[in-house]
Amino acid sequence: MNTTHYLxxxxxxxxxxxxxxxxxxxxxxxxxxxxxxAHAPYSxxxxxxxxxxxxxxxxxVLRPADYFLQHNVTLISDNELVSIDETGKQVTxxxxxxxxxxxxxxxxGADPIIPPIPGLxxxxxxxxxxxxxxxxxxxxxxKVKRAVVLGAGLIGMHGAENLRHAGLDVTIVEMCDQVxxxxxxxxxxxxxxxxxxxxxxxxLMGSRVVRVxxxxxxxxxxxxxxxxxxxxLLLVATGVKPQLDYLKGTSVQVDQGILVxxxxxxxxxxxxxxGDVAQAADFYGEEKVMMGIxxxxxxxxxxxxxxxxxxxxxxxxxxxxxxxxxxxxxxxxISVGQSLADASLEELTRVDEDHGRYLKILLKENRLQGISxxxxxxxxxxxxxxxxxxxxxxxxxxxFIARPLETGRALMSSTWR
Amino acid sequence: xxxxxxxxxxxxxxELCNDCDACITACAQVKSGSDDPLYSRIKIVAGFxxxxxxxALCRQCGDPECVKSCPSTALTKNPDTxxxxxxxxxxxxxxxxxxxxxxxxxxxxxxxxxxAKCDLCDGDxxxxxxxxxxxxxxxxxxxxxxxxxxxxxxxxxxLSACQGCNSEMIMRHSLxxxxxxxxxxxxxxxxxxxxxxxxxxxxxxKVPVFHPLLTNTASMLAGLKKQYNRMGRxxxxxxxxxxxxxxxxxFQSLSGAAxxxxxxxxxxxxxxxxxxxxxxxxGSTSYGSWTTTTPVGxxxxxKRTSQKNLAMIxxxxxxxxxxxxxxxxxxxxxxxxxxxxxxSERGFAYLHIYSPxxxxxxxxxxxxxxxxxxxxxxxxxxxxxxxxxxxLHFTHPIDNPLPVxxxxxxxxxxxxxxxxxxxxxxxxxxxRVRTLKRYAGQ
Ligand SMILES: Cc1cc2nc3c(=O)[nH]c(=O)nc-3n(C[C@H](O)[C@H](O)[C@H](O)COP(=O)(O)OP(=O)(O)OC[C@H]3O[C@@H](n4cnc5c(N)ncnc54)[C@H](O)[C@@H]3O)c2cc1C
Ligand code: SF4
Ligand code: SF4
Numbered sequence: 001m002n003t004t005h006y007l008x009x010x011x012x013x014x015x016x017x018x019x020x021x022x023x024x025x026x027x028x029x030x031x032x033x034x035x036x037x038a039h040a041p042y043s044x045x046x047x048x049x050x051x052x053x054x055x056x057x058x059x060x061v062l063r064p065a066d067y068f069l070q071h072n073v074t075l076i077s078d079n080e081l082v083s084i085d086e087t088g089k090q091v092t093x094x095x096x097x098x099x100x101x102x103x104x105x106x107x108x109g110a111d112p113i114i115p116p117i118p119g120l121x122x123x124x125x126x127x128x129x130x131x132x133x134x135x136x137x138x139x140x141x142x143k144v145k146r147a148v149v150l151g152a153g154l155i156g157m158h159g160a161e162n163l164r165h166a167g168l169d170v171t172i173v174e175m176c177d178q179v180x181x182x183x184x185x186x187x188x189x190x191x192x193x194x195x196x197x198x199x200x201x202x203x204l205m206g207s208r209v210v211r212v213x214x215x216x217x218x219x220x221x222x223x224x225x226x227x228x229x230x231x232x233l234l235l236v237a238t239g240v241k242p243q244l245d246y247l248k249g250t251s252v253q254v255d256q257g258i259l260v261x262x263x264x265x266x267x268x269x270x271x272x273x274x275g276d277v278a279q280a281a282d283f284y285g286e287e288k289v290m291m292g293i294x295x296x297x298x299x300x301x302x303x304x305x306x307x308x309x310x311x312x313x314x315x316x317x318x319x320x321x322x323x324x325x326x327x328x329x330x331x332x333x334i335s336v337g338q339s340l341a342d343a344s345l346e347e348l349t350r351v352d353e354d355h356g357r358y359l360k361i362l363l364k365e366n367r368l369q370g371i372s373x374x375x376x377x378x379x380x381x382x383x384x385x386x387x388x389x390x391x392x393x394x395x396x397x398x399x400f401i402a403r404p405l406e407t408g409r410a411l412m413s414s415t416w417r
Numbered sequence: 418x419x420x421x422x423x424x425x426x427x428x429x430x431x432e433l434c435n436d437c438d439a440c441i442t443a444c445a446q447v448k449s450g451s452d453d454p455l456y457s458r459i460k461i462v463a464g465f466x467x468x469x470x471x472x473a474l475c476r477q478c479g480d481p482e483c484v485k486s487c488p489s490t491a492l493t494k495n496p497d498t499x500x501x502x503x504x505x506x507x508x509x510x511x512x513x514x515x516x517x518x519x520x521x522x523x524x525x526x527x528x529x530x531x532x533a534k535c536d537l538c539d540g541d542x543x544x545x546x547x548x549x550x551x552x553x554x555x556x557x558x559x560x561x562x563x564x565x566x567x568x569x570x571x572x573x574x575x576l577s578a579c580q581g582c583n584s585e586m587i588m589r590h591s592l593x594x595x596x597x598x599x600x601x602x603x604x605x606x607x608x609x610x611x612x613x614x615x616x617x618x619x620x621x622x623k624v625p626v627f628h629p630l631l632t633n634t635a636s637m638l639a640g641l642k643k644q645y646n647r648m649g650r651x652x653x654x655x656x657x658x659x660x661x662x663x664x665x666x667x668f669q670s671l672s673g674a675a676x677x678x679x680x681x682x683x684x685x686x687x688x689x690x691x692x693x694x695x696x697x698x699x700g701s702t703s704y705g706s707w708t709t710t711t712p713v714g715x716x717x718x719x720k721r722t723s724q725k726n727l728a729m730i731x732x733x734x735x736x737x738x739x740x741x742x743x744x745x746x747x748x749x750x751x752x753x754x755x756x757x758x759x760x761s762e763r764g765f766a767y768l769h770i771y772s773p774x775x776x777x778x779x780x781x782x783x784x785x786x787x788x789x790x791x792x793x794x795x796x797x798x799x800x801x802x803x804x805x806x807x808x809l810h811f812t813h814p815i816d817n818p819l820p821v822x823x824x825x826x827x828x829x830x831x832x833x834x835x836x837x838x839x840x841x842x843x844x845x846x847x848x849r850v851r852t853l854k855r856y857a858g859q
Contacts, residue, residue, distance in 0.1 A: 017485060043488030049509045059507060060490055295516045298485045325512035330530060377525060381518040396465050409521040410462040413471035416520060
């Protein structure tokens with residue numbers, strides 16, 4: 001039996017931030033970091049750029065080679081958490097090794113959802129979540145011409161654009177009527193769709209795939225309206241979901257992800273969860289939500305680690321705020337917080353058709369609830385803070401509406417000293 | 418932990434330039450060869466409702482959120498320079514770093530088509546050089562802290578000074594630099610009071626320390642030094658005394674030692690009063706100050722007499738070395754400490770360090786250094802040095818001093834000061850500078 005004090009499962013944003021935070025206050029207790037991946041730690045967000053060839057896999061390693069040794073962290077790669085004995089405080093890895101822990105952090109992220117489309121399981125297709133996926137997709141894309149991407153969420157859109165950059169003919173098929181729902185309203189989504197069209201990506205919005213079948217080296221995709229498409233390469237990007245088989249037999253409560261409190265504690269003693277695997281407080285409502293974005297994985301990893309180390313500087317998690325800084329074909333769509341107005345919100349919109357600019361501010365009782373923009377300079381981090389801190393904009397409202405960038409900078413800078 | 422050089426911003430000075438934007442233009446020029454403010458990595462933003470301007474600039478954070486949000490490893494914290502380095506060839510323009518930053522320190526430039534941030538111009542910041550009002554300054558004292566970090570702190574941990582105490586900082590810095598071959602005298606005052614002279618039968622220092630009377634510090638040190646000289650040992654005889662122990666009760670022995678040019682390093686930590694015994698006024702307490710013996714009521718409005726200028730009095734002894742110093746200007750202080758230490762081998766060296774006291778002066782403990790800085794920048798506490806036989810020399814001349822309110826407004830002890838008193842204080846400041854300038858041959 002191996003023993004460790006901290007056992008962290010998952011070596012991506014949430015897990016790595018937790019390790020970093022633990023070492024800030026606890027220099028000595030053993031940390032063991034287990035990851036399923038055989039590659040040195042990387043960010044899933046970088047993968048589309050690996051596909052296009054812009055980023056080389058060996059140049060996007062999140063920690064220098066000697067980091068783990070230097071910080072006295074035992075890194076176990078290419079292995080996997082398969083079960084937890086919560087009373088005995090032990091985990092079993094895929095290799096059969098068992099580890100005794102004092103505190104366990106689950107930061108195992110999410111895996112692609114494979115939709116139940118008839119024929120899909122018999123057809124070769126790609127997903128995009130790991131470095132190996134990206135390398136496989138890149139190598140395949142280098143040899144073929146036509147790609148179809150299922151899903152116009154973050155992964156699908158990034159994937160499609162980068163396949164286009166790699167020189168392929170790309171078609172996106174999406175069930176919803178708009179791209180990136182939840183982050184952008186219909187107007188912003190239309191600008192994004194337009195750019196995709198203009199750059200030669202076919203957008204089949206509101207289309208449901210009813211069948212997929214192999215065809216030669218590629219596949220044929222049949223839509224609900226009877227149309228069919230042929231592709232050499234199929235990328236399935238219809239969402240992600242945590243893979244939680246290792247929780248069997250534990251008292252950890254699960255809904256869409258692992259349910260955690262504002263300290264990232266699960267319902268089981270000595271077990272925390274953070275990042276894409278966790279379902280945590282929403283900033284806006286009572287229901288716990290899946291965030292699935294990088295900055296939140298970092299924040300949650302930090303909160304978990306601070307609670308695990310009993311760091312008294314811990315501030316409980318304020319709740320998830322959707323954030324998207326989406327760049328596409330040289331343009332930027334940025335959205336922080338709520339993107340859709342409801343009756344309780346004051347909505348202010350500014351459109352500059354000539355320059356393709358757009359700005360929308362949502363306020364509630366003069367406090368920022370959400371802001372989204374297209375091709376406007378925008379400090380997403382400042383807006384995020386204004387929302388989280390519920391800064392009362394009453395004294396500066398006119399200035400904020402006229403010049404959100406400068407006003408936000410002045411507001412936040414004044415908190416610095 | 419390594420300390421790093423950094424850019425400091427003083428909004429009250431920035432206000433004086435009427436939106437000159439010189440820093441912004443300088444940055445745009447040096448980084449992109451353009452005058453367009455869009456290219457600047459430093460932004461001055463107007464404050465609202467009459468508030469002073471604010472600075473949006475990369476703070477080169479210690480635990481940077483931008484770096485953590487970066488999926489490509491384009492951003493890294495450089496452990497040698499402290500800079501957050503950005504590597505263009507790795508960046509994928511995802512803008513996630515802008516989510517991490519709460520201060521607008523890294524922003525997207527639509528013309529360059531990538532993010533840009535301050536790199537401190539490789540240690541030669543163009544914006545600072547361009548700033549006409551002195552609002553931006555490049556703080557390079559990090560080197561001192563890194564160097565001092567290697568030396569041993571010769572005071573024990575856990576001294577019971579007040580939070581934000583300037584005197585504790587002065588003591589620790591000074592003795593660390595002077596080194597272990599020292600005999601230290603700390604006459605009654607905050608310094609022994611916080612435990613440095615000892616408690617529970619052990620001393621509060623890692624060098625021999627003693628607690629003379631207020632009256633005889635300099636004479637006891639003079640005798641000790643002579644005895645060490647006889648024994649052939651080179652030991653620094655050092656005093657850390659308050660302004661009362663130096664200039665009031667202890668003055669005759671101090672003056673005598675200076676007159677004889679005894680080999681002593683005498684450091685006066687001037688917090689303008691007897692703070693440890695309940696904030697009574699001393700001869701160094703400045704005109705108008707509230708203390709418990711110069712209260713504010715219907716008749717009295719704080720101290721009625723002016724402070725005596727002990728440093729100038731010491732200069733007139735024509736001893737080896739006399740200088741004033743402030744912890745807001747540590748590089749200046751360290752240079753003077755070096756000179757004073759060397760001078761104390763030849764004769765009497767006297768350092769007068771302004772030591773604003775958060776408890777007795779009534780300002781927040783976080784503001785100690787700011788009060789020190791404003792003291793210097795208003796010319797209330799000018800920085801100068803004098804070497805035997807030479808002229809007085811200003812080490813940090815202030816050509817455009819801030820009005821003295823900028824200093825007085827920071828401390829509760831001047832809260833009651835009326836217009837008449839204010840004019841009087843300003844006049845005293847002006848006169849003092851004029852006198853000093855005469856000594857400087859100006
Ligand atoms: C293509 C793509 C584009 C994206 N673009 C953006 C974007 O623009 N903006 C944004 O904010 N977010 C984006 N994201 C999402 C972002 O990458 C994730 O939110 C973030 O990576 C979550 O971090 P995490 O640490 O929680 O989990 P993950 O990054 O998913 O990491 C999970 C870790 O756990 C390991 N693991 C999994 N199972 C086990 C197990 N059983 N045992 C041990 N280890 C295990 C994995 O190997 C991995 O190391 C994108 C994601 C993808 C895939
Ligand atoms: S860019 Fe922002 S978060 Fe990054 S170091 Fe600078 S101030 Fe800190
Ligand atoms: S230091 Fe250089 S890069 Fe930084 S703001 Fe000043 S001029 Fe710009």
